[in-house]
Amino acid sequence: MFYREAGDFSTSYPEDSQTFPIKFDRIRYYIVLAIAFLVVPFIINDYWANAILLPFLIYAIASIGLNILTGYCGQVSLGTGGFMAVGAYACYKFMTAFPDLSMFINVILAGVVTAFVGMLFGLPSLRIKGFYLAVATLAAQFFLVWLFNRVPWFYNYSASGQINAPEREVFGIIVTGPNTAAWASYLFCLIFVTFAAIIARNLTRGSTGRKWMAIRDMDIAAEIIGVNPLKAKLTAFGVSSFFIGISGALFFAVYLGAVEVGEAFGITKSFLILFMVIIGGLGSVFGSFAGAAFMVLLPVALKVIGVDVLGWPTDIVAHFQLVIVGALIIMFLIVEPHGLAQLWRLAKEKLRLWPFPH
C-alpha cells in the first residue's frame, strides 16, 4: 500500500539501470538528501555532532571504502586502520606544508595518497588469496602505525609525537581547529559522504563493479572470461583506499583535531570498520550507512541504558559491549550474511505486498 512499483515501467535501458529504478525510492532519496542538507544544519548542536553525526558520517565513508574491497571485490582487509592513518597523516602534511590550500583539496589529496599506498599493499593480492591475504593486510596495519609512530618527519618533529589539526577554511568558513561551528564540520563531512556514496554506486553498477564482483564470486572464471585480475584488484584497492584515506583525514582533522596514531588508528579500528560492513551488509552501499549507524549508536545506547539508567560502572558496560558486538557479528553471519541491508530489502518486499500477502 505504502510502497508500490505497479505502473512504474522502465522504457529504456538507462532508465532501468539507474540507481533507484523505483519511483518511490527515488523520491525518498531526494527527501533524505534535502533533510540532511537543508534541515539538519539549522538544528544541530555540539553534542549531536560529536557524539553521533560526525562519527557516523566519517565511518560511513570508511565502510563504503572497505565494502568496495571486501563486499564487492571479495578481498578481506584488516588494514583499514593503517590506511586511515595514511589519510590522516597525509592530510596533516598537506595542511602544514600548504597553509593556504582549501581544506577540500587537502582531504582529496590525502585520499589520493592513500589510494597509492593501498595499491602498493594490494600488489600481493594477485598471488595471495583468502585469509592469507587478510593476514597479509595486517602487515600494512602494523607497519604503517609503526612508521607514523617512529619517523618524526611524519609528525613534524613535535615533542608529543601527536599531530594537531591547525585551523583551515573552505570558502572562508572554518572547518578544522577548535573554533569550528558544529554545522560547518557536519556539512563538510556530509558533502564527502554524498560524493562517496554516489561514486561507489556508479562504479558498482557499471563494468568496474561487475569485474569486482566476478573476481569475488569466482576469480578463475573471471580471468578466463577476460577480467585482468591484477588490474581489477588494484582498482578495488585504490578506490577503497581513496575513500578510507578521506575518512581518516576527516577523522583526524575535523572530528578529533589531535591524533596519537596507535590509539586512533590501531587494529581495533580495522575491526570496527569490518564489523560495520558485515552488520550493514557485504556488497551494499546502503548497508555501509546502516552498519556505520548501528556501530555508532550501539555504544551510545548501551551507555545510556547501562550507566545512566541502571547505574553500572562504565567498565562493566564496556565489557558488555564487547560481548554484544561479538554475539551480533556471529548472529548476523549465521542468520543474515547480507546484513541490515538484506533485512531492509525483505521489509520492503513485505511492504510491497501488504495488505495482501498472497
Place this chain on the structure above:
Amino acid sequence: MSDQFLYAIEVTMNGLMAGVLYALVALGFVLIYKASGIFNYAQGVMALFAAMTLVGIMDGQVPFSHLINAAFGTKVHHFGWHVPALAAILLTVGVMVALAWMVQRFVMRHLVNQEPIILFMATIGLAYFLEGLSDLMWGSEIKKLDVGLPQGGSLWIEDMTSGLGSDNFYGFFIDNLDIVAAIVAVLLVLALMAFSNYTKEGRALRAVADDHQAALSVGISLDFIWVLVWSVAGFVALVAGIMWGTKSGVQFSLSLIALKALPVLMLGGFTSIPGAIVGGLIIGVGEKLFEFALGPMLGGATENWFAYVLALLFLVFRPQGLFGEKIIERV
C-alpha cells in the same frame, strides 16, 4: 670469539625460545584449520580466557562478581579458598571443553558449508565475545599467574658460558621459563602427532579434514570431532596461556599473541604441524636478530611488524608456505 658475535648468539638463542612459544600458539591454529578448515582468530583470546579462568579458580574468585555486585548491590569477591595448581588446571581443562562444546553447538554447527572467509569473520566475533566474557567473569585488572614453574635467568647456563668472551661478557642469559616452555612445546607436539597418527579419533580427525561429506558417510560424527578439536585447541591455548601468563602477567595483551602467531602460519602453511614449528623458530630468531642488528638504526620496536613483512614477502614468492603442497587449480 668477539663479544658482539656472542651477543648475536645469545639473541639467536632467545629468539629460538620466543619462537617456540609462537609455534605453540600457531599449533592451536593449525589443529582447528586442519580439522575444519576454520581459521580460528579467537585462538589468542582463548589463551587469555584459559589463563584468566585458571587464575580465577586458583584464587577462588567468584565468577561475574563485578556484574553481580553492580546488579544487586552486593559485595561478593572471593569464596575464600585456594585451589592447588594441578586441580585448578584440570578444572580449567573442563571449562575449555565446555567452551568447545558451546562454540560447536551455538556457532559452528550453524555455519557448516559456509565460505572460509565467513567462518573467519565469525571467529573474529567469537574473539570479541570471549574477550568481553572473560572480563565480565574475572575482571580486567592484570593478574599474577604462578603455577610453580621456575622463573628467572638460568645461572647454570650463565656460569657455563661466561668464559667464552672477554671479561665484559657474563655468559648467555636464558630464562628458565623459556627452557621449560620449549620442553613442554616439544612434548605437546609429539603427543599431538601421536594422537593424530595412532588413535582412532586421530584417524577420524584426519578423515574429516580431508572431506566432510565422505567422513559423514562412513559414520564419523562431525559434532563429536569438532568438539574434540576445539577442546584440544582449548587445551593448547591453556598451555600457551600458562607460559605467557607466567612470563608477563595475565592481561589483555595476552590475546595479542594470536597476532604474533599469524605470520608464523603464513610462513609455515596453515596445515602443517612441522611448518608451524619451523615457522615459529624462523620468526622468533628473525625478529630478534633484525631488532638487534637494525632496530637501533630504524627507531626500535621493529618486532611490531617485522614478522608480518617477512611473511608477506615470503608468500609473494611462495604462496603455499614452507611445507604446503603446490596447488593445482582446476576449472
Place this chain on the structure above:
Amino acid sequence: MEDGYTTADGRKIGAVVMEMKNITLRFGGVVAIKDISFDIREGEIRAIIGPNGAGKSSMLNVISGFYVPQEGEVWFHGAPRPQLRPYQVAQQGIARTFQNIALFEGMSVLDNVMTGRLTQMKSGLFAQAFWKGKAEAEETANREVAERIIDFLEIQSIRKTPVGRLPYGLKKRVELARALAAEPKLLLLDEPMAGMNVEEKEDMSRFILDVNDEFGTTIALIEHDMGVVMDLSDRVVVMDYGKKIGDGTPEEVRSNQDVIDAYLGVSHD
C-alpha cells in the same frame, strides 16, 4: 581441404582458425596430454571426445591459456600464439563455458551476461565514477547486445533473478549466454549437456546449432553423449589417456578400431 570444405548439409567450412601443434602437458610426473596435434576450422563444430581422464578438459584449458603446456605451440590465425594470460586469450575472442558451472553466483542473470561484454567495455574509471559521457553510452550499447543474447536463448523472464536461485539446466544456459555475449570468434564448450535430461539436451543442441548457424561462430566442444556428438559435430578428435587416437568425421571415427577399443574397454598393455 586446404581452404576448407563443404559439409554434408551444405555448410561452407573455412580456413584453419586454430591449430594445436604437438602439445604436451605434464603435472609433476603425470602426463595429462601427450604430443597432440589437431586443428579447428572457421565455422565448424569440432568435438573432442574420450573416456574420463583422457585429458579433454586439460586441452580446453590449454586453449584458453589457463594451463601452459611444456611442449608444443598453439597457432591462432596462422601465427604461433605467444604465452598469454587467460584474460588476454579472452580478449582475442575466445570464450568458453565450464564443466562445473562457473557462474558468478552473487550476481543477477543480466549482470552475469554483461560480464561477457567486459572485454568490449573500455571507459575509464572517472567517467564511470560520475556515470557520464562514454560510460553511460557504453553501458547502454552493451546492454543492447546482452539483451539480444538473452532473447536468443529465451531467458528474458529470469533476467533479474540472482543466479544462485536457478535450477541446473537454466544455469547452463546462462553460462552459454555469458560466453555468447562476448561475440566470440571461437567458442569452447566443456560438456554443455552434462547432467541434463533428454529435453534439456535437445534444447541445448538446438541452441548450439543455432549459434553456429546464425552467428557463424566456430565451436569446439567436449561431450560424453555419443549420440549428441555424432549429430552435432562436423569433425571429431578422440583422446584416450592423454593421446590422440582418432580424428575425422563422425563416420570415420565411428569405424576406427582404436576408438572402438578405447570405448569398449580393451586392456592397455
